[in-house]
Amino acid sequence: MTTVKTLLGLPGLRLRPRAGTDLLDRPVTRIYVTELSDPGRYLSAGELVLSGLLWWHAPGDAEPFVAALARAGAAALAASGADSGGIPDDVVDACVRHRIPLLEVPDDLSFSVITEQVVLALAAASDSARKRLQAAAEAPVETLLDRAAAELGLPCWVLSGLGRLIAGTAPLPMPAEDVVRRHAAREPGPLTLVPVEGRHAVPWLIAVGGPLSTAQAELAEEVAGLVGVTRARESRLEVALPEEVCVVGLRTEGSDESRDVLSEWLPDALLLETAGETSYAATARPPSPAGLSIVEPLLRAKRIVCGVSDPGPRDEAAESARYAVAAAARRTGRVAVVPAGDVDVHELLLAGAPDGVRAALRRRVLGPLLAYDAEQHTDLVHTVRVFLECSGSPTRAAKALHVHVNTLRYRIGRAGELLGADLTEFTDQLDVYLALRAGD
Template sequence: MTTVRTLLGLPGLRRHPSTGEELLDRPVTRLYVTELPDPGRYLSAGELVLSGLLWWREPGDAEPFVAALAEAGAAALAASGADSGGIPDDLVAACGRHRVPLLEVPPDLSFAVVTERVVLALATAADGARKRLLTAAAEGTPVPGLLDRAAAELGTACWVLSAVPRVVAGTAPLPIDPAEPARRFATAHGRPTAAGGLSVLPVEGRHAVPWLLAVAGPLSGAHAELAEELAGLIGLARARTRHEPAAVTEGPVRAIALRTEGSDEAADVLSELLAPGPFAFARTDASEAFALVPGPVWPDGWAAAAAAALSTVEPLLRASRVVAGFADAMPAAEADGALEVARHALTLAAARPGPAVVVPADEVGVHQLLLAGASAELRGALRRRLLGPLLDYDAEQHSDLVRTVRVFLECSGSPTRAAKALHIHVNTLRYRIGRAAELLGADLGEFTTQVEVYLALTAQ
């Protein structure tokens, strides 16, 4: 990493006495030469600004110039006062106020020579940094190790983020919600972007769920090139990573089912959703993946968290939507049953609107699971046998007795609650239920009848 202190080792450049030692360790990414009185719009963070002070005319001119450098995050100002009789006092004072390191360029040293020396120093340092990263990658250094090396070269914190979203690795606590970089990246249509003071680049690879490299602060010059190199190396490290199946032969397990509609990305999405915890795929095909996860307890609100995660990543997928369902904890010996519960929860999720839907087991009724074991033909036959007269009456009279009976049963047979739910008078409700009972030849106030009729109503 090239710093202001590093450049002081070049022939000619020297530190102005007003600049404190604590300011000399700032990283330098490239050189920018200017004689504009306010160069702010053209500056980038980490630049060494070289100026002959041709813009300075009188005391007070230095303040906007130095303020622009400070706001842009310039590494330092290297100034020559050959035409102004030395470096002006107000420039020295402004650099002190804004904590911009001030270097002196001797009057007999041409800017061409300074430029050549600085550019060569930056190129040499960048080449060395790339070689060190390449060596680390070739040695099989995992992602956290690569980030540590890169952070030392760049002089700033780095993170690898999954678009699920989650923090894969980092050299410091992430200062923002990991979902924000993923959202910004989706809005930028996969191009490098910025989020919450971080520079965000795509990590190379052919995985369905992208990884992102985030670097604290803006990137420019040699640092931008090094970050791009790092993103490529992280992609290679990710490709070398293999998922190790979890042991699911004993203890409680949970089952997860996930579908990516219109694409073959289910396995990749489910892997990222469950990482970094242990899990084992039970079965996968082009658009569906089923996994078993060991452990009896999941965090409260996991279903909502999973839905939020899938909503974040969905815009970055080829799939038209993502749906998932999961089962309660069951003994490992009953894993097949857990997978069936997850499969049915997935079916319910697919029937609901939205780009990303998650249905937990507690939203799946027992009667729905029992009916799911019957074929569609058998369910249809049972529905016709129990509800035939009611279905025919509604079709002939354009009435809605089937819905009335269902609401009545879902309100535990309470005429008052059912009438309120249907927005009709309670006497009207009683008349309709009486008429339905006549058509069915059954007592809808009897518990066994209520169970049979409700199962028939929910059979499709």
Template structure:
């Protein structure tokens, strides 16, 4: 990192400190020359400002000039007093007051030489920072280590964020992550600025992109160092993904059995799973993308998680944990909806089954797949449904082939369907409403906007046609399942 002291120590520049000697450790990112009385609109944070003081006409002129530099976050001011008979006293006082390091440049040294030397020093500092980052990556390529060293080199806090809003690495105060992520997504994953933060995409082809957020208002960062850091983080992520994929291979036989028709009991021992297990199924056009989405959503789960793929579906097997949130489905849906514009998939459907003991794992996987089917009937691009959100009757019906469901519906409701077709009646709808109103004649009559006696007559007529007692619970269940078999 190039600092004010770095430039002060360049012998050829012969700079002399006139104010702010305790501020020489400030980072410098570039040089900017100006002779404007108010340069505030053009100065950026961290700039080394060079001026021949042509704007200074007399006492009092220094205050607005230095105040503008301080407001913009300039790193230092280097001034030549060749045209003012030396450095004006009010300039020294203003720099002390606003805490701006003031360096006096020799009158016989051209600004072209100063600029050239500063640019070379910045380039050398950037190369040194990149080399140090590469050295860190070679010794310890963990994300936390890279972000920590990158922050030190840039002189500014850094964070790695998932586009779903998850903080992957980094620490310290950070504004609402959703604000940064939304702006990043709105920029279609391209570099962008948000208030005091610079957002840079982290390379690699992943289902959920990552971004590097760097705080810019304290000390702005050199773009090439940011790019180097982002590249190294991308490599670390790819390496971690490969390690994860290798460790997940032990679950492949179990997932294949759960997705097929075999008995998964023999695969339990090799999976390393224990206790109660949740099963997640993600359905996307590409199972690899679904797997990547599940990996991001489950990255902070404290229990064991195994991922795999089978045909068009991605699976996650998750050891249940007390920390599992009850609203995980809605939280996951919100997270994926945030990143939706950057997803490759046309739709993302996720179903959740369990938790269940290993002996009942097949049932949990069936529940998850039926939940995916329920999700497909919803309108959103991203839908996440837990098996517990799907009625028991729907789960049972979902397991029956279409032909069987149609045959059972016709067997149970045939006389009622025929009557409605011949008489242009609506008894089927009446009975559906009646049963959904818990068999309450008063509630059903109100919902249908008919008199309660009319409702009772229709129920009696339907009972007669079907040959059942629609006031008896077990027979109500059969009729209701037959009614729901069409949906």
């Protein structure tokens, strides 16, 4: 990293500090030459500002110029004497007041020589920084970030594209989800974001705590590449789990994000398989559904369906998760999460049946009743369902349907005739109820 102190040691420049000698460790990212009285709109953080002070005419002129440097976060001011009369006292005073290191340039030294030397120093530092980063290519993400922050002179973070903070060198100035949302919406923010390349459906991002010069941006790209390699390497590592696990099945309808979502939502889980839009992972403990609510707005998927098994042997838990996913798919809402323990036995049995089998079951058992309702414009199917959901109680069903109990008994009797079933018998009730639920 090139600092103000580095520039003082460059051969042939003979720069002399006049103010801010306690600030010489500030990083320098590039050089900018100006003679504007207020260059604020053109300045960037970390710049060495080079000026012949042609804008200075009288005491007081230094205040707006140096204040602009301070607001922009300039690294230092290198100046030659105004009209060869030396640097005016109010320039020195303004630099002290605004904490801007001031370097005096010898009158016989060309600005082109200074520019050339500084550019070469920045290029050499960038090349050295790249080599130092590459030397840490096999290191964990946390080590790479520490090196990157040291080279860039700025805090760094790695964020998941789903709003998870993976690693960082300082507290993140805002929630990770907000950073990712701003990036997706292309909204400006206080952080510079660099995508981590890779074949993952859910990307990672490098966040740097401030604007970057061209050299810094190139270095950040290098960091992003190294983090991508580390991510790919660590994703292949086997996770040790206990004998009894929970298996989580996740379906991202309309997208291929399910595997990456599980990786981000359950970073300590073992990914088992992916089939189409659905992926499965084994984890030591049941996950919190709140994690999906956070990531849901960030996904391309039209809908998220999730099933969670009870703890058990992996194969048994995996089967339970599959049925829970199938049950969740028949729930409403943008996010549907169903723990296996919440699935009724009849729902569990139906969840394992393909859609074609469910439709055939419904037609075979309920066909005559469905046809009668269509021809007579009645709703005996609904009457039977309410009756069965009221445990076969005519009184409760009549109350729920707002009809007289005798009317209810007549309708149930008529429905039984059409179905060829005795709706007061438990086994017939079970068959009819399963057929009714097969259409849900």
